[in-house]
Amino acid sequence: MKCNEVAEFISALYDGEKIPREAAEHLGACDDCSGRLAAYAAIGAELRRAASLGVPTDVKDRTWENRKTSWWQKSRESMRIPRLAFASMLVAIFLLSGGLVLVRARPNSAGSVLWLAVKLPPDGKVLHMALATDGEPDSDGFANFNTVPTGSIFSMSVRFLRREGDLVELGVKTRYENPKPDFTGSAGQRLEDIVQQSLWIEPGRNAEISVPGLGSIEFAGDFIDHKPPSFFSLEDTVDPKANEFRIVSPVLIRGKEVVFNLVGASSTGDTIRGTGVSIYWPGEGRFLISPAPFKDAVEGLVVGESQIKFSVEGQEYLLLTAVPVTRARHVWIKHEPEYKPSEHNAGERDDASSLGGGGRSDFPKE
């Protein structure tokens, strides 16, 4: 070996690392390389000596104040109405509102479901997830989120690991890309190679993790006694908002056959903007569903608030969902049986089902 080939090994040897036999033999016979090793040792010793003269031996006294209260907790604590009066008011509202039923999970420290609020920079958008902490399977949360600035994408998975009293340890994977790559894929696919981080959640305290490129995301959690029926917000009601179009845990039935069952998956569209939902199922192609008419789509009827009946290619379909879909009575559906994700986005898999918000180009006006 030559001196320049051995040089890096000399540095490693000085650090206590083993080096290849050839490098060790060269070093034993070469004055220049031995001199380099001696120089490293001398410089290292001088650095430590200088540090011994200059490094402080003490630090200023400090007190460590209690950690700040969670922003989520704060919003609950800011109530100025006496609790009894507030409870009476709630009862009055309930009685006066007749048939209006609010679907809301109550925070409960004895509950087994962790309700997570995740605050994203830069605009403070809050995402919600419900995770079972009693070992219930299929509780992991996975999602892709379009983020600010437009064209960027943030993916996150949250897995329950263990619970100790009010403390819950989660395994969190995150990924942020700006601009969004041509191949997006499901959150699960996007996060396959990401190292899982441990995150401890305690009600009343914020937890943060840093996402390269995006900044710090803040987690706040509380226990509730059951999984809320809607996956979008704890404040969601059974009654959809005026422009809301939502598909939660859809099951599609063709005749007497179940075509797909996407339990736990959810996505939303908007009746004003005319955006809808895209569902892909391997072997069945893609179903596009929109609250507004679009090219080549058939009209479907919303029945019983959470079912959609439609007919395409001479077959009758019934789409069942977990919550009322929209205030409108009609929606529009297009079936693309030959659709394959890989033909539209390089790298996408054809063997994985997906449910997501379709882009405007998927719902062209008639």
Next chain:
Amino acid sequence: MAEERELWERIRRGEAQAFDAFYRGMGPHLLGFLRQIVSNRQAAEDVMQETFTRMWRSPNGFTPERGTLRAYLFGVARKCAAEWWRKHGSAVGNPVEGRAECKTEIASLVGDALQRLPEEQRSLLWLREVEGQSYAELAQILEIPVGTVRSRLFTAREELRMVWHATRSVKKEGE
């Protein structure tokens, strides 16, 4: 390792006493390091305080499976220092002011030589030579692969060796 995990569990639960012990134990080491990478003693003190404040307020950033608490601390400090440079970089004066404490000639020479290196090389050499951080810890702090630590340490040593020799030669010629 088990002790470190136990300490961190106590800190995470909000035990101020445990965190104060950690601060008193690691503070001087961190301050010595920060004096090498920010422009002056007061700035190093500010960045050190900010580093500990951040760790106290958001203790969930540390994951024992991914490295040591000490390396995590220095990694956070390095990020705080980078933020400090972004805010104050154009307004600061002589970056070697902190070396005034190295009173002997030889210490001054090696200190001056170190200050002529880029920040990452300075950090690497200080953390390895003075703090005795392992390759794995250096990889954690600098967020680079372990293999890269070895090659960058070599490059940093070579730079320092050449700068140091040049500084000594100039000094001898002047005598």
